Amino acid sequence: MGTLLETPEQECLKQCLVEEDTEAWQTDPDFSGLKRVGGVDLSFIKGDEINACAQLVILSYPQLEVQYEVSEMVNLSAPYIAGFLAFREAPPLLQLLQRLEKEQPSLILSLSLPLSLYQSISLTLGQALRSSGSSTKPVYVSVGHRISLATAVRLTLSCCRYRVPEPIRQVNTHAHTHTLLF
DNA sequence: GCGACAG
């Protein structure tokens, strides 16, 4: 985040960030070649700051039907601090991706293309868009790795049945469900 | 001191 101080780790990651398209499907008008899209999230319970439910879903593309989902209760080591979200949430989410790789090798995302969506974000790093027909609330799409902002926005729109992109919407549903069970 | 501030 522009105004915030950055850690050495964050500076390093920023230098490695590739903000251009690197895959063939990204420049195809219909994203031909893209077979799956995924979403990850973390859910919490009211007064608990360390226990959370990590969730991962994989959807087919362009059908956008859930093909795989995993949930796992995790303990978060880092506290929530604006600007340092990844230090808190990335570890358990990456762990789920490794679990996917081990349990369902066929569903692995051929290349990791982080495309993050937040309820708000510095606009210098992303773009606000009206994802569904007449929705007033914008959806913010941030820059990703190995995917241009323009493509990220186009892909996000192609994943929207409703305002919230389907991968995010599905993972939220599953996350909430599983959180309520523990 | 004031405003900003992803979950």
Add this chain to the structure above:
DNA sequence: ATCTTGTCGC
């Protein structure tokens, strides 16, 4: 993030 159910409308 989380606290909460139904309800009105396209």
